Amino acid sequence: MNSNQNTVREPGTSRGIELRLQDINQLFNSMDPSPFREKDLDLQAEEFIIDWAREFHRHEPLYLTIHLGKTPNLGMNAQAIGEAVRNHFGYRAEQAMRQYKKLLREGWKNLVIGLTFLSLCLFLAQFLGRYGGNTFVAILQEGLIIGGWVAMWRPMEIFLYSRWPIQRMQQLYTRLASMEVHLAITGQPQN
Numbered sequence: 001m002n003s004n005q006n007t008v009r010e011p012g013t014s015r016g017i018e019l020r021l022q023d024i025n026q027l028f029n030s031m032d033p034s035p036f037r038e039k040d041l042d043l044q045a046e047e048f049i050i051d052w053a054r055e056f057h058r059h060e061p062l063y064l065t066i067h068l069g070k071t072p073n074l075g076m077n078a079q080a081i082g083e084a085v086r087n088h089f090g091y092r093a094e095q096a097m098r099q100y101k102k103l104l105r106e107g108w109k110n111l112v113i114g115l116t117f118l119s120l121c122l123f124l125a126q127f128l129g130r131y132g133g134n135t136f137v138a139i140l141q142e143g144l145i146i147g148g149w150v151a152m153w154r155p156m157e158i159f160l161y162s163r164w165p166i167q168r169m170q171q172l173y174t175r176l177a178s179m180e181v182h183l184a185i186t187g188q189p190q191n
Helices: 043-055 078-129 135-150 153-177
Strands: 007-009 015-021 062-071 180-189
Touching (some): 015 043, 043 153, 078 135, 078 153, 078 180
Parallel strands (some): 015 062, 062 180
Antiparallel strands (some): 007 015
């Protein structure tokens, strides 16, 4: 990829990402044996597109303009390249959604375990309270209460913090999966 990549404002409300490549093959992962329209994007190209897409307001439609130094081979027209890019980000959106659902399932399981353990600890602490005000019993009671609440840490982390970054990435991938892709050829046809 060329280092002079930048974004431009197009007429209207759409924001664009410009990617400058010498050859269209730089856009795709060369190690991926999948057919052209199902190929993974090159990691650097994907990160570049994602980084710029994050800069734009989440309700703005996006478009990608790929400036090529060489005309792509037959069958690799703007429509096919756009479809391949959208397929890639659509697949990433599906992956993020599966990850999000898996995290929520884990959160619910952890919540049941945490609440069960917290209830048991509170019950034991209350039970120990019946046996007097001795220092050892007081320490044991406080330890049980603290231990019970510590067991709630993981479900609280999942529901309060961990789910949001995954959900934001899923939404970003969904936006990228619907963006328009344009080609701008600046060089000679490929042989």
